Amino acid sequence: MWFDFARDERYPTQYAPNKTPVTVDVLEAGFFAAFIILMVSFLVALPTSKIQTTVFGFLRVTILMVIGLLLLLGNFGQEWEVSHIRSHMPYKAGSPVEIDATIGMKIGLRSVNVTLKSDPSPKEFPKEVINYNERFSWTWDQGRFGFGPFAGHLQQEFRAAQYRGLPTPILWVVEYFVIDGEGFRHGRFYRLAGWFCHVTLWSAFACWLLSLVLFRSVILYGAYCLGLCGILQLTANLLWFVLRNPLPLSIPFEEATMKTKFGSSFWLTFCSGILCLIVASAIIIIDVKFHTYLYTFFGVDPLNNYDEVAYLTKSEELQLRKKKTSDDLPLMDINKPMDGDEDDTEYVPVYIKRKTRPFGPPIVRSNKPKHLMNM
Numbered sequence: 237m238w239f240d241f242a243r244d245e246r247y248p249t250q251y252a253p254n255k256t257p258v259t260v261d262v263l264e265a266g267f268f269a270a271f272i273i274l275m276v277s278f279l280v281a282l283p284t285s286k287i288q289t290t291v292f293g294f295l296r297v298t299i300l301m302v303i304g305l306l307l308l309l310g311n312f313g314q315e316w317e318v319s320h321i322r323s324h325m326p327y328k329a330g331s332p333v334e335i336d337a338t339i340g341m342k343i344g345l346r347s348v349n350v351t352l353k354s355d356p357s358p359k360e361f362p363k364e365v366i367n368y369n370e371r372f373s374w375t376w377d378q379g380r381f382g383f384g385p386f387a388g389h390l391q392q393e394f395r396a397a398q399y400r401g402l403p404t405p406i407l408w409v410v411e412y413f414v415i416d417g418e419g420f421r422h423g424r425f426y427r428l429a430g431w432f433c434h435v436t437l438w439s440a441f442a443c444w445l446l447s448l449v450l451f452r453s454v455i456l457y458g459a460y461c462l463g464l465c466g467i468l469q470l471t472a473n474l475l476w477f478v479l480r481n482p483l484p485l486s487i488p489f490e491e492a493t494m495k496t497k498f499g500s501s502f503w504l505t506f507c508s509g510i511l512c513l514i515v516a517s518a519i520i521i522i523d524v525k526f527h528t529y530l531y532t533f534f535g536v537d538p539l540n541n542y543d544e545v546a547y548l549t550k551s552e553e554l555q556l557r558k559k560k561t562s563d564d565l566p567l568m569d570i571n572k573p574m575d576g577d578e579d580d581t582e583y584v585p586v587y588i589k590r591k592t593r594p595f596g597p598p599i600v601r602s603n604k605p606k607h608l609m610n611m
Contacts, residue, residue: 313501466512
């Protein structure tokens with residue numbers, strides 16, 4: 237009753253659409269939001285009574301989360317190649333109006349994005365805001381030749397844009413990707429490069445997830461998976477560089493020519509791959525000499541790094557110290573001075589280096605008498 241006061245329409249209020257220019261990629265904004273939420277969740281649960289443990293946890297979480305964020309931004313980012321120019325150009329087909337505008341092109345793994353902005357508006361259309369941002373996607377299928385129902389997704393979107401009456405400069409740019417014949421096949425090669433990079437980056441994402449799991453058990457194998465993640469990302473950069481186009485893409489306008497260059501998504505993937513290789517190499521090198529400290533940094537039980545735990549008497553342990561063989565080096569400091577009188581009734585643990593067993597708890601062998609096993 238209160239909502240129909242002084243109204244005779246008897247139907248809900250309808251407002252005209254409020255068209256606003258696109259200012260941010262919704263998918264990329266979602267990745268940033270998810271990253272911030274996860275980081276805040278980890279940081280809230282991270283503080284402990286030990287400052288060292290808190291700092292180590294913060295470094296681990298931050299580095300690994302940043303690598304995951306860069307992976308997703310590189311995979312779904314729209315700026316693998318970019319180009320922006322300002323020129324004098326016709327506005328719409330069938331109209332003599334010309335505008336001075338800035339036109340931009342962003343090529344991703346799955347689509348091409350074209351922007352057109354003119355400020356101020358032309359005198360013939362004083363109330364019209366020229367600020368376009370149109371995306372034309374391909375979904376891995378080239379489709380048949382032409383613009384029919386069995387044509388590719390890009391060709392169908394191009395024909396729909398013509399019917400909607402998009403400005404001529406936008407259609408002029410997209411047409412370079414639509415034409416597929418003779419030596420003029422820019423769209424085909426970009427689609428092919430995007431497909432292979434798409435597969436490679438998803439494989440890298442799987443390796444990143446596997447490394448997260450292995451860093452909680454066997455750190456060395458986690459480093460191998462992280463290094464493979466970096467190699468796959470660099471492979472995606474190489475595939476894009478080789479497959480994207482045998483001929484440089486050049487789109488001429490009246491006062492300038494659009495020529496593409498590598499964009500932020502390409503360089504994010506490259507930097508993420510280098511970061512993965514650096515972190516993985518550092519972990520592998522540290523594991524050779526300082527594996528105990530490495531496991532402490534990752535908050536994992538150091539016993540996971542050893543095959544066996546042997547309980548020996550002090551005299552047997554002293555003989556092992558003097559032997560110093562490369563096969564059976566004790567975990568404890570071999571330079572620590574020993575007392576002169578050794579008590580053979582006191583047993584000490586000696587940890588034997590990991591050789592072949594990557595998973596599971598260490599095997600325990602003991603020379604203790606049965607009545608001393610629980611002591």
